[in-house]
């Protein structure tokens with residue numbers, strides 16, 4: 021049997037970040053991925069001729085410090101320097117264009133409110149501070165409250181607090197107050213136009229099963245803004261798959277091993293100590309440490325097994341709220357320029373478009389998730405790449421009250437196309453192929469329990485020191501030598517790579 025220093029379960033970006041840092045330190049590292057390709061949710065895949073897309077997470081990039089540490093540029097990663105305009109499409113074609121150039125955005129906002137236009141640049145300055153705070157928080161190892169914390173965790177926490185304090189009293193208070201607020205309240209403190217408010221508030225629900233009137237969507241708005249560095253994503257050239265390809269190349273360059281098509285069936289545990297893993301083909305592989313980059317529910321309940329865990333922990337893990345409600349619809353069209361020009365009359369490609377015309381529209385879209393169904397009037401975020409229109413669809417509840425996901429994917433696709441056709445009149449006649457990814461596909465194909473993109477909802481009772489569960493927020497587990505590093509741990513959610521990076525600090 022091969023003996024590794026560390027086995028990492030899952031080659032999502034977090035697993036690969038952890039693997040690359042450990043391999044760089046000279047550790048013997050093996051990454052095991054159940055799919056035939058690496059990347060997890062950060063993948064660019066082909067669904068047919070000319071139909072290649074970022075299948076799930078569209079755009080985005082890792083933390084710059086990780087890119088630099090791992091020298092990912094030398095492995096082909098090029099991050100765009102230009103952020104796309106964020107365009108909130110309106111039924112009357114009076115679209116709100118939030119360009120990355122603040123002066124241009126101000127001009128567009130003026131058409132909705134002079135007061136909001138005057139507040140745009142102060143708001144951007146405040147959100148820059150928010151971004152700095154969230155990045156500082158994300159690189160902090162959370163103490164195991166209520167079990168207490170050790171000296172170094174106390175120091176880290178103090179650094180995070182100092183970082184917050186350095187923002188100045190007024191902004192510090194604004195950030196603290198913003199955390200439990202609703203996204204609606206958060207934007208209401210800055211803006212008066214419903215159109216402007218809804219465009220920004222949509223970020224508070226993007227990827228989460230929450231409505232803009234839900235407590236804590238102030239925080240999720242800040243989380244998504246910080247991860248993107250703004251309203252729209254900056255992107256890796258060639259698609260998000262280039263990020264995880266570069267990470268995989270980095271792992272291999274430091275002599276780390278990656279095996280795809282290698283699903284872990286069980287983590288081998290002997291009296292609260294893990295010894296290795298068993299694959300679905302029966303192969304056993306030993307290691308001193310195991311890091312799971314898969315979600316905590318899957319890791320504890322399926323891979324470790326309740327029988328090997330303290331009953332209280334099993335109950336806590338069973339209670340983690342996994343509430344997938346995102347679907348993805350990709351449309352291959354024969355004339356992307358005509359499709360986009362039909363909506364904008366100016367064809368500002370590439371752009372990020374949102375269908376989020378009002379605060380009420382967003383909250384009503386969420387009602388469907390509350391009642392376990394599919395929004396008839398969904399919140400959509402639309403990106404384009406080549407001849408593909410990619411639609412992020414909310415809400416489509418993983419647990420459906422009526423019907424099931426074997427048939428309801430067709431409904432999501434129809435609603436997405438009908439909704440978009442109201443804004444893009446040339447769309448329908450241009451579609452030549454489609455690919456819809458339902459919440460069930462997210463679970464079965466991409467390994468996300470209940471289709472939850474963040475490996476557990478980011479909400480007030482599941483964030484920071486309560487992530488993944490209270491008492492186990494520092495990547496460690498009650499099983500000696502077993503650690504967690506996926507998005508279900510603090511620092512995770514989004515593709516910054518923070519939780520993959522943090523586990524390496526804990527392992528030292």
Ligand SMILES: Cc1cc2nc3c(=O)[nH]c(=O)nc-3n(C[C@H](O)[C@H](O)[C@H](O)COP(=O)(O)OP(=O)(O)OC[C@H]3O[C@@H](n4cnc5c(N)ncnc54)[C@H](O)[C@@H]3O)c2cc1C
Nearest residue numbers: 030032033034054060061076077284314467506507513514
């Ligand atoms: C449509 C969509 C839009 C999103 N938009 C945003 C956004 O705007 N902002 C934001 O913050 N986040 C967003 N996200 C979420 C973000 O993409 C994820 O949080 C992040 O990619 C998770 O990365 P990860 O490495 O932690 O896990 P994953 O990418 O989920 O990787 C986990 C890996 O583990 C593998 N695995 C699981 N079980 C096993 C096993 N038993 N054996 C071997 N391998 C296993 C899986 O196959 C997978 O490759 C979005 C996600 C989606 C799907």
